[in-house]
Amino acid sequence: MTSANATSHGVVLRERSRIQLNNTAKEVSEAKGGRVQLSGLSKEYGGFRAVDHVTIDIAAGEFVTVLGPSGSGKTTVLMMIAGLVEPSAGAITIGGRDVTHLRPQHRNLGVVFQSYALFPHLTAAENIAFPLRMRRRGEAEIRQKVEDVLDLVRLPNVAQRLPGQLSGGQQQRVALARALVFDPPVLLLDEPLSALDKKLRENMQFEIRELHRNLGVTVINVTHDQTEALVMSDRVIIMQDGRVVQSGSPSELYERPKSNFVADFLGTSNFLKGELELQEAQRPDGWSLVTAGGLRCRVPESARGSKGRACLMLRPERIMLNSAAEMEERFEGRVAEIAYTGNIIRYRVALNDQEIVEVTLQNKPGHVPQASIGSQVTIGWNLEDVHIFVESTTD
Numbered sequence: 001m002t003s004a005n006a007t008s009h010g011v012v013l014r015e016r017s018r019i020q021l022n023n024t025a026k027e028v029s030e031a032k033g034g035r036v037q038l039s040g041l042s043k044e045y046g047g048f049r050a051v052d053h054v055t056i057d058i059a060a061g062e063f064v065t066v067l068g069p070s071g072s073g074k075t076t077v078l079m080m081i082a083g084l085v086e087p088s089a090g091a092i093t094i095g096g097r098d099v100t101h102l103r104p105q106h107r108n109l110g111v112v113f114q115s116y117a118l119f120p121h122l123t124a125a126e127n128i129a130f131p132l133r134m135r136r137r138g139e140a141e142i143r144q145k146v147e148d149v150l151d152l153v154r155l156p157n158v159a160q161r162l163p164g165q166l167s168g169g170q171q172q173r174v175a176l177a178r179a180l181v182f183d184p185p186v187l188l189l190d191e192p193l194s195a196l197d198k199k200l201r202e203n204m205q206f207e208i209r210e211l212h213r214n215l216g217v218t219v220i221n222v223t224h225d226q227t228e229a230l231v232m233s234d235r236v237i238i239m240q241d242g243r244v245v246q247s248g249s250p251s252e253l254y255e256r257p258k259s260n261f262v263a264d265f266l267g268t269s270n271f272l273k274g275e276l277e278l279q280e281a282q283r284p285d286g287w288s289l290v291t292a293g294g295l296r297c298r299v300p301e302s303a304r305g306s307k308g309r310a311c312l313m314l315r316p317e318r319i320m321l322n323s324a325a326e327m328e329e330r331f332e333g334r335v336a337e338i339a340y341t342g343n344i345i346r347y348r349v350a351l352n353d354q355e356i357v358e359v360t361l362q363n364k365p366g367h368v369p370q371a372s373i374g375s376q377v378t379i380g381w382n383l384e385d386v387h388i389f390v391e392s393t394t395d
């Protein structure tokens with residue numbers, strides 16, 4: 001086959017599965033996603049609290065990702081929802097039904113784990129048919145559903161292959177098809193893409209999002225990959241030491257992190273260090289400012305009147321380099337490092353030869369200044385881009 005033919009064949013296939021996807025989506029979307037409520041959910045292992053009073057209300061049809069560093073309790077939360085770990089306290093309801101003490105097979109949830117967990121001696125089609133056989137569905141229905149779901153996950157030509165004859169990406173699609181074939185109201189994903197290479201992972205992120213949009217199933221996804229969480233989710237829930245520390249849409253979490261932990265975990269942040277004395281001042285324009293060690297920021301309502309230690313945070317992409325004349329804050333510095341990463345150029349700028357600030361610029365004509373290591377530069381930012389986290393109060 002010539003490459004032109006190969007391309008057009010690929011396009012035809014993709015078109016066909018899209019049509020099928022829409023048809024199947026129509027049928028399945030009648031079974032809407034289920035609401036999932038976790039109330040005061042805790043898990044203790046011998047006195048150690050792995051999950052500590054987690055309360056989350058997930059709307060029917062929502063795509064939620066639980067994100068956090070290793071050991072923060074994400075998987076334990078998912079396992080409790082799946083029924084594979086018994087909670088020490090709290091309750092779980094799915095679609096209004098209390099399932100806290102129900103066995104996993106009675107919860108009617110689709111689950112995809114990091115390792116595909118396919119039966120190696122069964123073909124892709126038989127793996128996918130398995131949940132339907134467990135539910136004693138008729139042969140004709142099984143055949144039709146397996147065919148539909150294989151199209152849905154864009155795998156029409158591998159039905160008769162064994163898992164060992166499939167690539168990692170194809171195996172993960174089979175696992176996804178097996179989790180979706182019985183139209184569950186809720187789909188649980190535990191790092192389902194982590195074994196895939198970067199390109200495939202990025203494609204699958206968009207495909208799973210599209211599937212979610214078309215099916216209306218509620219998705220609860222667990223990951224420690226912040227990009228995956230931001231790309232895929234309606235809402236991200238950040239966990240630290242067994243607790244939920246912040247939850248919100250990807251842009252809310254990135255633009256308005258409530259703590260330096262969240263700011264540091266999600267994206268790159270500059271933390272301007274030091275013991276900062278919070279001193280509020282009322283400016284004629286009504287803005288309240290903190291002035292400490294020469295750094296200023298606007299004090300949010302929640303921090304008004306506080307005194308004590310605080311930390312200032314600034315995202316690297318909000319800092320201007322050598323074109324800072326219009327900026328409210330300006331500092332002289334010296335370029336300590338430059339890293340070229342293709343679309344982005346990262347500069348590390350030393351202020352007063354001690355504080356290092358990272359600045360990222362888009363690699364676009366007119367954006368990148370003539371600066372080399374050792375150059376004197378001016379950097380600047382607007383006060384609204386400085387976040388303040390009050391670490392302790394003395395009052």
Ligand SMILES: Nc1ncnc2c1ncn2[C@@H]1O[C@H](COP(=O)(O)OP(=O)(O)OP(=O)(O)O)[C@@H](O)[C@H]1O
Nearest residue numbers: 045049050068069070071072073074075076077224
């Ligand atoms: N069966 C167990 N017995 C004892 N401690 C456990 C058990 N399972 C989990 N833990 C502990 O509970 C905490 C939370 O674990 P969990 O696997 O939920 O974290 P996680 O955020 O999913 O981490 P990772 O990203 O590494 O999978 C960890 O400190 C872990 O060591």
